[in-house]
Amino acid sequence: MATVYSPLPLYAVLAPLGGAVLILVTGNKRPNLREAWTLLAALAQCTFVYAMLSPVLRGSVIEYSLVTIYRDTAFMFRVDAFGMVFALLSSFLWVIVSIYSIGYMRSLQEHAQTRYFCCFALALMGAVGVALAGNLLTLFMFYEILTISTFPLVVHKETPEAMKAGQKYLIYLMTGAVFILFSMGCVYYISGTMDFAAGGFLQGKGSPQILKVILVCFMIGFGSKAALMPFHEWLPSAMVALTPVSALLHAVAVVKAGVFCVLRVILYVFGPALLKQLNVWAALAYIVSFTVIAANIIALTQDNLKRRLAFSTISSLAMIILGACLLNADSARGAILYIPFHGFMKITLFMCSGAIFLKTGKKLVSELDGIGRQMPLTMAAFSIAAAGLVGIPPVCGFISKWYLCIGAYQSHETWFLVVFLISSLLDAAYLFPIVYSAFFKKTDSGQPQVSEAPLLIVIPLVLTALFSILFCFSPDLIFNFYNLAGRVVSSLSWGI
Amino acid sequence: MTTVHFPALIVVTPLIASFIVFAVGWFDRRYCFPLVIIALTACLIFAAGLAAVVLSSGNPLHYHLGAWPPPWGIEYVVDHLNALILLAIAVIALLSAVYSRSMAAREFPLAKLPQLYTLYLLQVTGLFGITITGDVFNLYVLVEIASFSAYAMIAMGERGAAFAAFRYMIFGTIGACAYLLGVGYLYILTGSLNMADLNQLLPALYQSKALLAGFSLLIVGIAIKMALFPVHTWLPDAYTLAPSSVSVLLAPLSTKVGAYVLIRILLSVFNAPFYTSLYPAAPVLGWIAAAGVLFAAFLAIAQSDLKRMLCYLIVCEIGYIVIGISSSNRLGLTGALLHLVNDMFMMACLFAVTGIIYAHARTRNIYELRNLHRTLPLTMAVFVIGALAVIGVPPLCGFFSKWYLVLGAIQAQQWFFVFVILMSSLLNTVLFFRIIEQVYFPPREAIPAGHAHLDTPFRLDPVPMGELIPAACLACFLILLGFFSNMLITRFISRAIPGTF
Numbered sequence: 001m002a003t004v005y006s007p008l009p010l011y012a013v014l015a016p017l018g019g020a021v022l023i024l025v026t027g028n029k030r031p032n033l034r035e036a037w038t039l040l041a042a043l044a045q046c047t048f049v050y051a052m053l054s055p056v057l058r059g060s061v062i063e064y065s066l067v068t069i070y071r072d073t074a075f076m077f078r079v080d081a082f083g084m085v086f087a088l089l090s091s092f093l094w095v096i097v098s099i100y101s102i103g104y105m106r107s108l109q110e111h112a113q114t115r116y117f118c119c120f121a122l123a124l125m126g127a128v129g130v131a132l133a134g135n136l137l138t139l140f141m142f143y144e145i146l147t148i149s150t151f152p153l154v155v156h157k158e159t160p161e162a163m164k165a166g167q168k169y170l171i172y173l174m175t176g177a178v179f180i181l182f183s184m185g186c187v188y189y190i191s192g193t194m195d196f197a198a199g200g201f202l203q204g205k206g207s208p209q210i211l212k213v214i215l216v217c218f219m220i221g222f223g224s225k226a227a228l229m230p231f232h233e234w235l236p237s238a239m240v241a242l243t244p245v246s247a248l249l250h251a252v253a254v255v256k257a258g259v260f261c262v263l264r265v266i267l268y269v270f271g272p273a274l275l276k277q278l279n280v281w282a283a284l285a286y287i288v289s290f291t292v293i294a295a296n297i298i299a300l301t302q303d304n305l306k307r308r309l310a311f312s313t314i315s316s317l318a319m320i321i322l323g324a325c326l327l328n329a330d331s332a333r334g335a336i337l338y339i340p341f342h343g344f345m346k347i348t349l350f351m352c353s354g355a356i357f358l359k360t361g362k363k364l365v366s367e368l369d370g371i372g373r374q375m376p377l378t379m380a381a382f383s384i385a386a387a388g389l390v391g392i393p394p395v396c397g398f399i400s401k402w403y404l405c406i407g408a409y410q411s412h413e414t415w416f417l418v419v420f421l422i423s424s425l426l427d428a429a430y431l432f433p434i435v436y437s438a439f440f441k442k443t444d445s446g447q448p449q450v451s452e453a454p455l456l457i458v459i460p461l462v463l464t465a466l467f468s469i470l471f472c473f474s475p476d477l478i479f480n481f482y483n484l485a486g487r488v489v490s491s492l493s494w495g496i
Numbered sequence: 497m498t499t500v501h502f503p504a505l506i507v508v509t510p511l512i513a514s515f516i517v518f519a520v521g522w523f524d525r526r527y528c529f530p531l532v533i534i535a536l537t538a539c540l541i542f543a544a545g546l547a548a549v550v551l552s553s554g555n556p557l558h559y560h561l562g563a564w565p566p567p568w569g570i571e572y573v574v575d576h577l578n579a580l581i582l583l584a585i586a587v588i589a590l591l592s593a594v595y596s597r598s599m600a601a602r603e604f605p606l607a608k609l610p611q612l613y614t615l616y617l618l619q620v621t622g623l624f625g626i627t628i629t630g631d632v633f634n635l636y637v638l639v640e641i642a643s644f645s646a647y648a649m650i651a652m653g654e655r656g657a658a659f660a661a662f663r664y665m666i667f668g669t670i671g672a673c674a675y676l677l678g679v680g681y682l683y684i685l686t687g688s689l690n691m692a693d694l695n696q697l698l699p700a701l702y703q704s705k706a707l708l709a710g711f712s713l714l715i716v717g718i719a720i721k722m723a724l725f726p727v728h729t730w731l732p733d734a735y736t737l738a739p740s741s742v743s744v745l746l747a748p749l750s751t752k753v754g755a756y757v758l759i760r761i762l763l764s765v766f767n768a769p770f771y772t773s774l775y776p777a778a779p780v781l782g783w784i785a786a787a788g789v790l791f792a793a794f795l796a797i798a799q800s801d802l803k804r805m806l807c808y809l810i811v812c813e814i815g816y817i818v819i820g821i822s823s824s825n826r827l828g829l830t831g832a833l834l835h836l837v838n839d840m841f842m843m844a845c846l847f848a849v850t851g852i853i854y855a856h857a858r859t860r861n862i863y864e865l866r867n868l869h870r871t872l873p874l875t876m877a878v879f880v881i882g883a884l885a886v887i888g889v890p891p892l893c894g895f896f897s898k899w900y901l902v903l904g905a906i907q908a909q910q911w912f913f914v915f916v917i918l919m920s921s922l923l924n925t926v927l928f929f930r931i932i933e934q935v936y937f938p939p940r941e942a943i944p945a946g947h948a949h950l951d952t953p954f955r956l957d958p959v960p961m962g963e964l965i966p967a968a969c970l971a972c973f974l975i976l977l978g979f980f981s982n983m984l985i986t987r988f989i990s991r992a993i994p995g996t997f
Contacts, residue, residue: 067979067980067982067983068982075891075979137890140890141890141891141895144889144890144895145889145890148884148889151929152936152937155933155937158937158938158939160939162937163933163937163939166933166937167929167933170925170929171926174921174922174925175922178918178919178921178922181898181899181902181918182902182914182918185899185902185903185906185914186906188903189903189906189907
C-alpha cells in the first residue's frame with residue numbers, strides 16, 4: 001500500500017478553525033460576512049477532503065505528521081478509506097446544513113448566533129479530525145474538541161431544561177473520555193504504540209484478561225458518544241438543541257464520531273482476528289442487539305418528533321456497531337455503508353422536523369395530521385427518508401441493510417438476522433404513521449394552503465432526500481462510498 | 497564565556513535590585529516599577545542563557561560561590577532539571593510583575609508600592625535561589641527569604657489577611673524548623689551540606705536510624721512548605737486573602753518550587769532505592785497524595801469563592817505531582833516534572849484572570865459572575881483556556897502531564913492512583929463547567945426565538961492592557977506547552993531523571 005505525504009488533512013482540519021476565528025472576529029456587527037465565513041469554511045473543508053478521495057481510491061494512504069507528541073507517537077493524520085467515508089460525510093453535510101442553519105437562525109432570529117456558528121465550525125473541526133486521525137492520541141484530541149465545542153450548542157437556549165441537558169451531556173461524555181484515556185494508557189503500556197493498523201496491532205500483546213478490560217473500557221468510553229444503551233440518556237435530552245444542531249451533530253457528526261471510533265477500535269486497534277480469538281464478539285453483539293431493539297420500542301412511545309428521531313438514531317447507531325461486531329466482511333461493509341447512508345437519511349428527517357417547527361410551531365407527532373398538504377415538499381422528503389430508514393429498495397438504506405443481513409446470515413447466528421429484520425419492522429411502525437397522518441388524515445381546519453418554509457430551508461432537505469434515492473441506484477455517486485467500503489473490507493483480514 | 501557568572505547573577509540581581517528599589521522608592525516612586533521590570537528581564541535573560549548552556553553542553557553547570565570549592569563552599573548547580581524550572585519561574589515572575597503594575601496601584605496606597613516591590617523581588621530571589629542551589633543549608637536560608645517576603649506580602653491583603661499570614665507563618669516556621677533539623681541530622685552524620693557530596697556519603701549510612709529520622713524531618717518540612725495534604729491548611733486562607741497582585745506570583749510558584757525541592761532531595765541527596773524500597777517513603781507519600789487529591793477536589797467543588805476554589809486546586813495539583821513521584825518510574829517522574837511546569841503556568845493564568853475579574857466585578861462569588869463574558873470577553877476566553885487545561889483537554893498542556901501520570905501509575909500497577917487521577921479530572925470538569933455555565937449561560941427563564949437583539953457587539957475588555965496582555969500570554973503558553981510538550985521532555989525532563997529509572 002503506497003503512502004502519500006501531503007498536508008491536505010491538516011488543511012481540512014484548519015479550514016473550520018480558521019472559519020471559527022473569522023466568525024468570532026466578524027461578530028454580529030456584519031452577519032452577512034459572518035455567514036459567508038461559515039459557508040467558505042465548509043466549502044474549503046469539503047474541497048480539501050474531496051481532494052484526498054482519488055489517491056485513497058487508488059489504494060494509497062495519505063499521511064501527515066506535525067509534531068511528535070509522545071515518544072514515537074506524533075500528532076499525525078493518516079487518511080485511509082474508512083476515515084475518508086466519515087470525513088466526506090461530515091464535511092459535505094456541513095455545507096448543506098450551513099445553508100439550512102442560516103435560513104433557520106435568521107427566520108427564528110435566534111440570539112447568540114456568533115457563538116452558534118463559531119462552535120459549529122469547531123465541532124466540524126473535531127469531527128473531521130477524528131476521521132483523519134492516524135493514532136489514538138490524535139483521535140482523542142479531536143474527540144475532546146468535538147465534545148467541548150458541542151456543549152454551547154446543546155445549551156444554546158439557556159433555559160433550565162437546556163442547561164440540564166447540557167450538564168447531562170457533559171457528564172456522560174466526559175466520564176466516557178476518562179474511560180478512553182484509561183484504555184489508551186493500557187494499550188500503550190502493553191503494545192508500545194498507538195498508531196492504527198488495518199487488522200489491529202494488539203495481536204499477541206498482553207493477556208486476554210487485560211485485553212478484555214481494555215475493550216470494555218473502550219466500549220463504555222466511545223459507546224457513551226455513540227449513545228449505546230445504557231449510556232444513551234444524554235441524546236434524547238440533547239434534543240432541546242436547535243434543529244440544525246440535532247440534525248448535523250446528533251445525527252451525523254457527534255454520534256457518528258462515537259460509532260466511527262468504536263469501529264476504529266474494533267477493526268484497527270484490536271482487529272477481527274484478535275476479537276475472534278478473545279471470543280467476546282458474541283457477548284458484545286448481544287448487548288448491542290438489545291440497544292437496537294429496545295431503542296426502537298422506546299421510539300414507538302415518543303410523541304415529541306425529535307425525541308422519536310433521537311431514539312431511532314440510537315437504534316441505527318447500535319445497528320452499525322452490531323454489523324462490525326459480527327466480524328465478517330459483508331456485515332462490516334453494510335455497517336460502513338450505513339454510516340453515510342444513515343447520515344443522509346436521518347439528517348433529512350431532522351431538517352424536515354425543523355422546517356415543520358419553523359412554519360407551524362408544532363413539535364409533537366400527534367399534531368401533524370394533514371401537514372403533508374400544507375408542506376408537500378417537506379413531507380415528501382420526509383417520506384423518502386423514512387422509507388430509506390426502514391430499508392425499502394429505491395432508497396439507499398436498503399443496500400446497507402442488505403449487506404448487514406447477509407453478514408448476519410454468514411455469521412451462522414440467525415438470531416442477529418432476526419434482530420435486523422425486527423428493527424426494520426419497528427422502524428416502519430414508528431415512522432410510517434407520521435407519513436400516513438401527514439398525507440391522509442384530515443385537519444380540523446379544513447383544506448390548508450400550500451405554504452413551505454423558506455427556500456434556504458427547503459432546498460437542503462430536498463437535496464439530501466434526492467441523494468438518498470440516488471445512492472440506491474448508484475452507491476458510488478460522487479463520493480464513492482461503496483468503493484471506499486469495499487476497500488476497507490478488503491484491507492482487513494477476517495480470519496476464518 | 498560571558499555566561500560563567502550567570503548562576504550567581506540570577507540570584508544576586510533581584511536581591512540587589514530589591515534594595516535599590518527600596519532606596520529609590522524613598523525619592524521617587526515612579527522608578528520602582530521600571531527597575532523591577534529591568535531586573536526581572538535580566539533574570540529571564542540569565543535563565544535563558546543558563547538553559548542554553550546546559551542544553552548545548554549536555555552537562556550540569558557548577559558554580560562555586562566566592563570560588564570556595566565544595567563541599568566547604570556553597571555550590572550552585574544548574575542541570576537539566578532546574579534549568580527548565582528557572583526559566584519557568586523567570587517567565588512567570590516577569591509576566592506577573594507586568595500584570596501587577598495597575599493591579600497594585602489599585603490595591604495599595606501609593607506609599608506602599610516601594611515596599612511591595614522590594615518584597616516582590618526578595619520573593620523572586622528566594623525562588624531562584626531555592627531552585628539553583630546545590631547546598632541543603634543554603635536552601636534553607638533561601639526558603640526563609642522567600643517565606644518571609646511571602647508572609648509580609650500576604651499580610652498586605654484584604655480583611656483577615658494579616659491573620660492568615662500569621663497562620664501561614666506559624667505553619668511555615670514549623671516546616672522550616674523541621675527541614676533545618678533534618679539538615680542538622682545529615683550534617684552530624686556526614687559533616688557535609690553539599691547535595692552531591694551527601695549523595696556520595698549517605699549510602700554507607702542507609703541503615704542508620706538517625707538518618708531515617710533526618711530524612712523524615714526533611715520530608716515533613718518540605719511537605720508543609722509545598723502544602724501537601726493534610727498539612728495544606730495554611731494555604732487556602734493565605735492565598736485567597738492575599739492581594740491579587742501578589743497571589744499571581746505566589747500561588748503558581750512557591751508551592752511548585754516546594755515540590756521541586758522534594759524531587760531534588762529525593763533524587764539528588766538520597767537515591768531511588770532508598771526512598772522506594774529501603775524506606776517506603778514513596779508509597780506512603782503516594783497514598784497521602786491520592787487522599788489529598790480527592791479531598792481537595794471535593795472541597796474545591798464546595799467553594800463559592802473563585803479564588804479559594806483555585807487554592808484548593810493547587811493542593812489537588814500538588815497531589816498529582818507527588819503521585820507521579822511515588823510511581824517511582826520514568827513515566828511517572830516525567831509526568832510529575834511536566835506537571836510541575838505546566839501547573840505553574842495554569843495557575844498563573846487562572847490567578848491572573850481571577851484578579852482581573854475581582855478588580856472589575858468586585859466579587860469573586862462564582863454565582864455573581866453572570867454574563868461577565870459580555871463585558872470581559874477576552875478575560876473569560878483566557879479563563880476558559882485555563883480551565884480546559886486544568887481539566888486536561890488535549891491539546892492543552894494539562895492533558896499531557898496527566899497522560900504521563902496515568903501511564904506511570906499503570907506501569908507501577910497502582911490502579912487506585914489511576915482511578916484518583918481520572919476521577920479528579922472528572923471533578924475538575926464539574927468544577928469549571930459550573931463556573932462556565934454561570935458566566936456564559938446564566939440560568940434564566942425561557943428565551944423564545946427572536947432575541948437576536950439581545951446580542952451585544954464585541955467590545956474589548958475595559959481592563960488595563962498591562963493586565964490583559966500577561967493573562968493572554970499565559971494562555972498562549974498553555975497551548976504552546978501542550979504542543980511542544982515532547983520537546984520539553986526530550987530536551988530537559990528525560991535527561992533530568994537519573995538513568996537508574
